[in-house]
Amino acid sequence: MVRKSADGERSRKPNMREAILFAAEELFSTKGFSAVTVRDIAQAAGANPGSVTYHFKTKDELLLEIYRRHCKPMNLRRAELLAAAKRVRDLQDRLEAIVRAYVLPAFSSGSDLTGGGARFTRLRAIMSAEGNEVTRRIIAQTFDDTSHAFIDAVHDSLPHIPRAEIVWRSHFLLGALYYTLVTPERVSRLSRGDSDGADAGDAIEQLVKATVASLQAPALDRATPSQRRSTPPTKSLAGSGHAPK
Numbered sequence: 001m002v003r004k005s006a007d008g009e010r011s012r013k014p015n016m017r018e019a020i021l022f023a024a025e026e027l028f029s030t031k032g033f034s035a036v037t038v039r040d041i042a043q044a045a046g047a048n049p050g051s052v053t054y055h056f057k058t059k060d061e062l063l064l065e066i067y068r069r070h071c072k073p074m075n076l077r078r079a080e081l082l083a084a085a086k087r088v089r090d091l092q093d094r095l096e097a098i099v100r101a102y103v104l105p106a107f108s109s110g111s112d113l114t115g116g117g118a119r120f121t122r123l124r125a126i127m128s129a130e131g132n133e134v135t136r137r138i139i140a141q142t143f144d145d146t147s148h149a150f151i152d153a154v155h156d157s158l159p160h161i162p163r164a165e166i167v168w169r170s171h172f173l174l175g176a177l178y179y180t181l182v183t184p185e186r187v188s189r190l191s192r193g194d195s196d197g198a199d200a201g202d203a204i205e206q207l208v209k210a211t212v213a214s215l216q217a218p219a220l221d222r223a224t225p226s227q228r229r230s231t232p233p234t235k236s237l238a239g240s241g242h243a244p245k
Contacts, residue, residue, distance in 0.1 A: 017055045019045040021069070024062050029123035032130050033063060060134050063127075067142045070120045075146045077105040086153055095157045099173070099211045100204065102150050106177055107200040121181040128178075154215055161219050173211045180207060 023044035027036045038059055042049045056062040081101030088094035106121070127135040151170055155163045180187075180203050187197030195202065 016045070016047055016051060020047060020052055020055055020062070021066060024059075025066050025119060025123060028063065028066070029119050029126060032126050033059075033135055034130060034132060060138075063134070064138050064141075066120075066123070067138055071142045074105045075143075078102060078146050079149065081105070082149060082153055086156075091157055095154070095215065096208055096212055098150065098153045098157065099208045099215070102170075102173070103177060103204055103207050103211075106181065107204055121178055125178045125182060158215060161215070165219055166215065169211070169214050169217075172214065173207070176207060176210070 020041060024036070024041045027040055027044060036059075038049050038052050041059075041062070042052050045052070052062070056065060078101055081104060082098060085094060085097030085101045088097050124139075127139060147170070151163065151166050154166050154170070155161070158166065180197075184197030184203070187195050187203075191197075197203070
C-alpha cells in the first residue's frame, strides 16, 4: 500500500491544520489532555498521525497553539480595556471598569474562532483541574502577564487590601467565569425562568457587581506568623467527643 506523505496530504487538504486543531480542541475539552493520544486526534481529524506531528511536532505544541489562537486576541482586548479603565478618576467606577476589562473579552467574542466560547472555556477548566506539568506551564505562559496586570490594577485601586488577598479573590472570579460560561442553563433552571443564563450582558454585569463587592470586602484579620506558631492546635472533632453541628 502506498502511503501519502505529510507534504502530499497537506497539498491535498489545505485545511488539514485547521481540522487537526479543531479535533484536538474538541477532544481535549471532553477527555482532558493526558487521556488523548496523537492517534486519537489524527483519527478525529481524518488525518494520519504523521500529519499531526508534521504540523505541530508534539501534542504539547498542539495544545499551546490552541491556547495562543484563542487567548492572544482575548489578552490584547483585556489590555486595551484595562488601560482605559485605569484612567477613570472615580475609584468605584475605576474598580468596576477594571473588573469589566477582565470579564468582557471572555464573553464578547465567545461565538467566533479566536475568542473562546463554551468549548474553549470547558477546555481551560479541564486543563486547570488536570494540573499536569505541561498544562500548568502553558496556562502560566498564556495568562500570567495579563493576570498580574489585572491584580496590580485592582491593588492600586484598593491599596488597603493585601495583594495576596486580591489574588485569592481574582482566583474566585476565574472560577465563576468558567462556570458561568460553561453551564448557563443552571441559572435559568434555578431562577425558574426569571433569569436567562445565556444572556451575556446580564451575566457580565452580575459577575462585575459580585466581584467588585468581593474585592471591597474587609481584609482577613490574620494572625502574625509568631502568633500562629504559638497558638496550640485545636482538638479534632473526633477526639473531642462532639459531633459536627
